[in-house]
Amino acid sequence: MNTLFGDMAANLATFNPELEAINAARPHAEKIVELNRDDQMFEQGIKSDGSVIGRGDYHPVTKEKKAAEGQRYDHITLRDTQKFHASMKVKFNDKSFKITADDKKTNDLTGAPEYLTDIYGDEILGLTDENLDFVKEKFILPTLQQTFRHKLFANKNTF
Numbered sequence: 001m002n003t004l005f006g007d008m009a010a011n012l013a014t015f016n017p018e019l020e021a022i023n024a025a026r027p028h029a030e031k032i033v034e035l036n037r038d039d040q041m042f043e044q045g046i047k048s049d050g051s052v053i054g055r056g057d058y059h060p061v062t063k064e065k066k067a068a069e070g071q072r073y074d075h076i077t078l079r080d081t082q083k084f085h086a087s088m089k090v091k092f093n094d095k096s097f098k099i100t101a102d103d104k105k106t107n108d109l110t111g112a113p114e115y116l117t118d119i120y121g122d123e124i125l126g127l128t129d130e131n132l133d134f135v136k137e138k139f140i141l142p143t144l145q146q147t148f149r150h151k152l153f154a155n156k157n158t159f
Contacts, residue, residue, distance in 0.1 A: 045075030048126030
């Protein structure tokens with residue numbers, strides 16, 4: 001014979017917090033990319049570790065071009081052609097997520113292929129601690145709490 005607490009324990013045994021957290025983040029993949037691309041790179045010019053993407057100024061011709069296009073030129077944004085930013089996406093597995101992008105570009109002077117992650121570091125892709133906390137608090141935690149309550153009180157009218 002099952003008891004209320006026995007049922008609750010059995011229901012909770014099916015709760016996998018890691019998997020549930022990743023599932024809670026999946027619908028918000030575009031917002032995760034926006035935080036990396038728009039907030040960190042474009043607005044702040046920073047990498048996931050909080051460091052500045054690149055040192056120095058844009059060439060005066062580049063500044064002129066960016067100004068004409070309404071782009072920022074006060075710091076490096078990695079948005080010159082917008083190809084890199086447009087290619088950003090989130091890849092999920094059962095325990096984590098990772099922001100990826102096509103970071104291959106052609107060197108303006110030599111025409112040789114090069115990679116933005118080789119130039120600026122792998123940290124250009126990923127969320128700062130502040131943005132990761134935002135994702136956890138805004139998207140993951142509320143869903144985890146709801147899922148936990150649902151598992152705990154499955155088939156009960158005690159929500």
